[in-house]
Amino acid sequence: MDRRELAAFLRSRRERIAPSDVGLPAGPRRRTPGLRREEAAQLAYISTEYYTRLEQARGPRPSREVLAGLARALRLSDAERVHLHHLAGAPPGPPPGPSREVRQSILDLLRRLPLAAATVTSATHEVIAWNDLAAALMEDFSAVPRRDRNLLRRAFLGPHPDGRRLYGVSDADEFGRRATQNLRAAAARYPDDPEVAELVRDLLAGSEEFARLWASHDVSSEPTLRKTFQHPLVGPVTVNCDVLDIADRDQRVVIYTATPGSPSEEALRLLSVIGTQRMDVPR
Template sequence: MDKRELGAFLRSRRERIAPADVGLPAGPRRHTPGLRRDEVAHLAFISTEYYTRLEQARAPHPSREVLEGLTRALRLTDSERAHLHLLAGVEPQRPVGPPRAVRQSILDLLYRLPQAAAIVLSATHEVLAWNDLACALMEDFSALPRRDRNLLRRVFLGPKGPGGRRLYGVSDVDEFARTSAKQLRAAAARYPDDPEVAGLVEELLSGSEEFRTLWESHDIVDRVALCKTFAHPVVGAVSVNCDVLDIADRDQQVVIYTAQPGSPSEEALRLLSVLGTQRMDAPG
């Protein structure tokens, strides 16, 4: 534990927060920038005396609960939270299950990609966020209950579409099935105490012989195909490049589908961006 650095870090974070940021009045007698020590202590649910000793490098080893309270009170980012724990000599507590909250900056990125279909996947292949073109290319995720937005359930347990199509008629569905099953094994090892992960594994084991065979291979892989073709029921075949961006601190992935410039698939994506999720092939 580096008491001096910990105190300096806490003081620097306290001084950067305006009272209005946490719903407090500025008041006429405020002579220092940021929050007062007693205000931080109140927000973190600790005593003012103990917080003061932390800043003055005189306090004993803070508990994980105290550090989490300070993280909330000082509105620390994920990186700052990790740094706070490092200075205090406390291992940051790992989440029990895969994080599901998507950063606002990532959500903004999705909507700034009007010519690309993009989704955010959790460690268990749950679709957490999407843009409009992804809904037009794949399906309207907003209309599905949470459990049905899991691509592992869709590929191993979901019904086949017209002509035996699985998972949006994507060309590499068998490769995706193999890859995603092995990625789930790695996720289960990272989150051994999460009942949702364990429940998903049991559901797939009991409902899919294909998944059971893949699971029992104990293989671990971490990437899907770079190119694939969607058999879309309205615009036909849409061939896309598939790029995966890791969000390491959230154990999430951004999957971006783009078509080659000037290709028929690019024209198909443009048409889908206009059509949206309406089904022109549906009977009237």
């Protein structure tokens, strides 16, 4: 355990967080940037005395539970979390849960694909980033709560109570099978993540079909190369599906493109213009 480096690292991470980032008032008497030690300690669920000793390079070796609390309180990235564990002399186990942090370069890539619908999905098939054409083709994800952006929930638990839903696709059954296999593997990678456990519980309770697929314990699947969206404004849109794995984040970039010169390419061009307008089309 490198106490001096650990102390310096904790201090540097604490000082970069503005009180407003964690819902705290700035107050008139802050003489140093970032959070106070007692605030960081409170967010990590440890005592102020213990946290202070860590920043003064006098503390004992933190447990994995304490390190997890510090990583959460100080909003550490995956790389910073690993670094924290190494400084504390406790090499990290698997990440606590699927990453939802999308690299800026990937977000830039989505914006540079004007005639391709593209999304980024997490290990549990939550849509965590998308471009404008994906919103027009599939769903305006910004208009629904985060919970309802999970494609497994949409596939097995039906549309959102207010009637919003993903547009029908030609491979709905196959997607459900493959997504279940992927979730089975993700649950093994993140055995302690409460959101993964909750998702599995909800799907088992709400869908007999999911329960049947889950009971098979299958974890391998072939990618879908083509699918057709039944869009209410422009009709059927057949697209090629290419998936790029982001291994270090356990995420996937899914890119939908139409064959050049096809009616589906013209449909995507039209969608790129009209965006997410609904034009009072019934769902």
